[in-house]
Amino acid sequence: MSEGPNLGSLLAEHWYLARKLRSLEIHFAPERCKGLWQCYEVCPVGCWTPDYDVRCVVFHHGERCIACGACVLQCPERAIELR
Numbered sequence: 609m610s611e612g613p614n615l616g617s618l619l620a621e622h623w624y625l626a627r628k629l630r631s632l633e634i635h636f637a638p639e640r641c642k643g644l645w646q647c648y649e650v651c652p653v654g655c656w657t658p659d660y661d662v663r664c665v666v667f668h669h670g671e672r673c674i675a676c677g678a679c680v681l682q683c684p685e686r687a688i689e690l691r
C-alpha cells in the first residue's frame with residue numbers, strides 16, 4: 609500500500625504556492641470597467657473603492673492584496689488580471 613503525502617512534502621508544496629501567489633500583482637484596465645462593483649463586493653481585504661461619479665473602481669492598498677483571485681473571477685468585463 610502506498611503512503612499519502614507526508615507533512616514535509618505538504619509544507620514544501622504550501623511554501624511553493626505561497627511564494628508564487630506573493631509574486632502575483634493586480635493589473636487593472638480602467639477603460640474596460642463598467643462600474644458594476646463586483647470586485648468591490650468580493651474583495652476580502654478592501655482593495656477596491658467605487659468612484660460613483662465616473663462609474664469606475666479605484667484599485668488601492670495593493671499591499672493588502674492576498675492574490676485570492678476573487679475580483680478577477682467576478683469581473684464580467686475582464687478588466688482585472690493577476691499576473
Ligand code: SF4
Nearest residue numbers: 641642644645647683
Ligand atoms: S467588477 Fe469589473 S466592471 Fe465591475 S467595477 Fe470591478 S473592474 Fe469594474
Ligand code: SF4
Nearest residue numbers: 651673674676677679
Ligand atoms: S485578488 Fe483578492 S485580495 Fe487581491 S484585489 Fe482581488 S479580491 Fe482583493
